[in-house]
Amino acid sequence: MSTVSIGPGDDVEAWCTRCRMNLYHRVIALVGNSVRTVHCLTCGGDHKYHPPKNVKASEEKVIQAKTAKVGKSSKPNNRATNKAIGEWTVFMNEMPPGTIPRSYRVSDAYGSREYIEHPVFGTGRVIDIVGAEKIQVIFKEGRKVLICNKSMKPAGNLG
Numbered sequence: 001m002s003t004v005s006i007g008p009g010d011d012v013e014a015w016c017t018r019c020r021m022n023l024y025h026r027v028i029a030l031v032g033n034s035v036r037t038v039h040c041l042t043c044g045g046d047h048k049y050h051p052p053k054n055v056k057a058s059e060e061k062v063i064q065a066k067t068a069k070v071g072k073s074s075k076p077n078n079r080a081t082n083k084a085i086g087e088w089t090v091f092m093n094e095m096p097p098g099t100i101p102r103s104y105r106v107s108d109a110y111g112s113r114e115y116i117e118h119p120v121f122g123t124g125r126v127i128d129i130v131g132a133e134k135i136q137v138i139f140k141e142g143r144k145v146l147i148c149n150k151s152m153k154p155a156g157n158l159g
């Protein structure tokens with residue numbers, strides 16, 4: 001047991017009936033060991049001693065800032081396309097630095113693993129020689145069979 005001796009002139013925390021707050025009061029009079037009358041150091045009023053009330057600490061309302069949801073990222077929902085892009089990306093990554101894809105021409109001959117630039121499909125790579133005049137090329141959007149090595153002869157020689 002801790003006995004704190006309080007005497008007149010001491011400051012104690014008490015409930016101020018005027019300020020309606022727990023404030024320090026100067027002890028004016030005691031009865032026995034009990035504080036009888038106090039003097040509010042805040043409002044200067046003398047009143048009967050009231051024990052400090054268990055007032056809840058000022059409620060700090062924490063405003064939870066809701067994190068703004070990031071807009072849904074638009075992803076292609078075509079899995080086949082995604083697979084093709086992945087495959088194409090691999091081939092593109094294998095392209096030696098400084099490689100300039102050759103512009104695609106029907107009349108030109110292309111070799112396997114050659115990089116070409118198609119006016120519509122973009123950059124691609126020859127992955128297979130299908131025939132004497134056909135090559136399979138992988139582009140970003142998928143594999144395409146292109147005509148190549150086609151001698152520009154007048155119509156009539158179509159296979």
Ligand SMILES: [Zn+2]
Pocket residue numbers: 016017018019020023040041042043044045
């Ligand atoms: Zn007061």
